[in-house]
Amino acid sequence: MAHKRLLCIAPAHVDTDALLCDTMPDWEICSVTSLAEAARELRNSHYLVGLLMHDREQQRPGDIDTFLRRHGNMQWVGVFSPRDLESTPYRELVVEHLCDYHTAPADPVRLSYTLGHAHGWAMLKRRRQQLIDHGNADSPLIGHCDAIVRLRAQIERVAKVAAPVLIWGESGSGKELTAQAIHAGSERAAGPFVPINCGAISPTLIQSELFGYERGAFTGATRGKAGLIESADGGTLFLDEIGDLPKDLQANLLRFLQEKTICRVGSTRQIRVDVRVIAASHVQLQQAVDKGEFREDLYYRLAVLPVTVPPLRDRREDIVALAEHFFQLYASEKAPRLKGFSDRAISAILDHGWPGNVRELINRVRRAMVMSDGRLITPEDLGLTRGIPAPMSAALEDTRARSERSALRDCLERSGQNVSRAARDLGVSRTTMYRLLSKHNMRP
Ligand SMILES: Nc1ncnc2c1ncn2[C@@H]1O[C@H](COP(=O)(O)OP(=O)(O)O)[C@@H](O)[C@H]1O
Ligand SMILES: [Mg+2]
Incomplete structure (x- = not known):
């Protein structure tokens, strides 16, 4: 069992020892009195869980927001006065950055229970992260199917x-x-x-x-x-x-x-x-x-x-793990509030055929991470909204095939039926050109 460590940020007048030590005997607790001091401690030492006891005199919501944003890889529990929780900036903070909160004065027993839970949660997340990072320590290829x-x-x-x-x-x-x-x-x-x-x-x-x-x-x-x-x-x-x-x-x-x-x-x-x-x-x-x-x-x-190399659609079991891998990989580009994929997004991911394979998955996940304005990525963020009625997509396919055929015919005519030249004009490789010709049953 990993040693449980807590970083506690509390106003100087709060006796954190008296508050926490009795109910949390198995924790190692480091107490600091300001955000700046906490940031210093976090540069030197690793914590999974933090407790922020709000100090109205010293901490403005904007500073707390900046601080928590920077240390969003930890689980944070907050303690706020009931009055603070009535104002929008504080409510925003709670929703954006905290995994739980208590109102002051906090009850030590309930607080220790919450912090224990936050620690368990952090361990689960860390384990999953390790699986994602090191699932196959000697292979760059992600997947277990x-x-x-x-x-x-x-x-x-x-x-x-x-x-x-x-x-x-x-x-x-x-x-x-x-x-x-x-x-x-x-x-x-x-x-x-x-x-x-x-x-x-x-x-x-x-x-x-x-x-x-x-x-x-x-x-x-x-x-x-x-x-x-x-x-x-x-x-x-x-x-x-x-x-x-x-x-x-x-x-x-x-x-x-x-x-x-x-x-x-x-x-x-x-x-x-x-x-x-x-x-x-x-x-x-x-x-x-x-x-x-x-x-x-x-x-x-x-x-x-x-x-x-099998196409992604034949690796169904791995698609979600891959999506989550790329989500973590590009995490520094994302909004810190973004927590992952919604259930609907996961089913859309599983339903999609992935013609562009892993590269398409990477592009869609990156795009979704930029587009999303909630806590979870939706199918809309991924551009995977199902339910385009079938007749419509058949019509699209038909239109596309017709315009491909006419482009091929025109180019071949212009090039005097010279396939290489026609391919160059169309900006495709000769191989692609032959594939298109055979798809449309055309012969130069
Ligand atoms: N199994 C995999 N695990 C992790 N990343 C993958 C996997 N397969 C492909 N990728 C990533 O997907 C992208 C496209 O892969 P790439 O090897 O360039 O495909 P191809 O050469 O077949 O077009 C690359 O960024 C690659 O790192
Ligand atoms: Mg390639």
């Missing part, structure tokens, strides 16, 4: 070998986090982890970004530069959205995987690089191989160790 337990075991196994890994999963499901965990669990952990999003670098730059270039390789190359592969030497290279890698670079990458050497652009010198490659994709690469968009030989090279 079967799918995550399996993923964690897979990460552990894969981390120990040197072969390439191919991670598949929907956007925002945790592919990059998984790659980081593999790196961190490998013997390369002390080396660099270098992520590259193949879909985000322009096709004209990606060659020199990946492989580097020699001085004079092209106009403006006044100095040579190491590429990202070289900079990952001794560590892990994470190739995100590998499906977007242009075909000619797929050949170069394959050569690198086979020979473990690279040539900078504008040079024939072979440079040895010791890099472990982890690739990720949100599309099933096998399908891209079937369509001839992705080299089969490269696919087999990369997919030696396949890992699948």
Whole structure:
């Protein structure tokens, strides 16, 4: 059982020893007479529970509010005169910051009972917090459902070998986090982890970004530069959205995987690089191989160790724990009165399909923490108001599909049925373009 400690703030004329010691023999009590003194004590020492006996002479509501806001991680019990409790600022204080209050003169027995309860409450909260923080001390992946337990075991196994890994999963499901965990669990952990999003670098730059270039390789190359592969030497290279890698670079990458050497652009010198490659994709690469968009030989090279990250909707049991984790993580951005999710919010969270996966969850929770003006986050704060009538959403879906089809048709027409160019015009990757075309049964 943890030692119970109380920080008691009381006016100098109150004999706190006489008031508390008899009824609270198992507590260690530190008494101070001002908020400033209390703040000093809290800088040096840790308390779960505080007792604020209001001193009308010395403490203004604004000061108390500032103080309690700063120390909102403790459970506070207040003692106020009946007269104080009639005025709005004090009532606000009680509602915002205190877990309970008594009217002066406080009854020692009842007060000790309240403080004991506050301590028990604080312990429960702390335990939950520890579970959230350290639930899996050696994994950054939060969750206990079967799918995550399996993923964690897979990460552990894969981390120990040197072969390439191919991670598949929907956007925002945790592919990059998984790659980081593999790196961190490998013997390369002390080396660099270098992520590259193949879909985000322009096709004209990606060659020199990946492989580097020699001085004079092209106009403006006044100095040579190491590429990202070289900079990952001794560590892990994470190739995100590998499906977007242009075909000619797929050949170069394959050569690198086979020979473990690279040539900078504008040079024939072979440079040895010791890099472990982890690739990720949100599309099933096998399908891209079937369509001839992705080299089969490269696919087999990369997919030696396949890992699948399950979508959030298949991890129902973990969604609430994840939401609470992010709530705690962004707690410093939130209003201190915000205590958590309402029951309605929890059911809305469980009902939602989470197409954007964990990333969507993070965004919604952060947004809700800013938007909420109550003590608990509501479905409205999360933007998860159910009950949009079905016909309406079907109509929306229909409208959307129709406008997608017409945009695709227009762009293809303008580009002379050239898919790459049409994709560029639409601002999507070629992979996305093909996905859209097949979704709408269209052929260039
Ligand atoms: N199981 C998890 N536990 C904690 N955070 C997660 C988990 N899965 C994903 N995240 C977080 O969600 C966000 C999106 O994850 P990320 O790995 O970038 O997804 P992806 O690469 O699949 O798009 C990141 O901020 C990541 O830290
Ligand atoms: Mg990603």
